[in-house]
Amino acid sequence: MESRSDELYHVLCEKGYPDDFCREIAYRQMNTDYTATRMLGYLYRVSDPRPEDVVDEMLAILIDREAIIKKKELEHAQATINHVYREGL
Numbered sequence: 001m002e003s004r005s006d007e008l009y010h011v012l013c014e015k016g017y018p019d020d021f022c023r024e025i026a027y028r029q030m031n032t033d034y035t036a037t038r039m040l041g042y043l044y045r046v047s048d049p050r051p052e053d054v055v056d057e058m059l060a061i062l063i064d065r066e067a068i069i070k071k072k073e074l075e076h077a078q079a080t081i082n083h084v085y086r087e088g089l
Contacts, residue, residue: 004036011043017051025058035061 002010009026013019030036038061039054046053 004033004040005031008036008040008043011040012054015043015048017054021051025054029058029062032065035065038064 005026008030009022012022012025025039026036030039039058042057042061043049043054049057
């Protein structure tokens with residue numbers, strides 16, 4: 001069964017991007033199901049994006065992912081603080 005990163009790699013190659021570019025995006029930058037799926041959605045929506053546009057989208061996805069991670073960390077910290085206030089140490 002093909003991983004999302006593998007699928008992303010093949011889609012990028014089919015669009016004619018250089019192999020190094022495809023590998024960097026699929027296996028080094030967009031190496032989670034979440035990021036690879038988001039990039040695949042972009043590539044299926046946009047017919048022939050320039051490499052610069054693909055990189056811009058990649059950066060936007062990675063920034064969004066970091067924001068989600070930070071939000072979850074903050075929510076966990078807030079839940080811990082709330083627990084301490086309710087239950088004490």
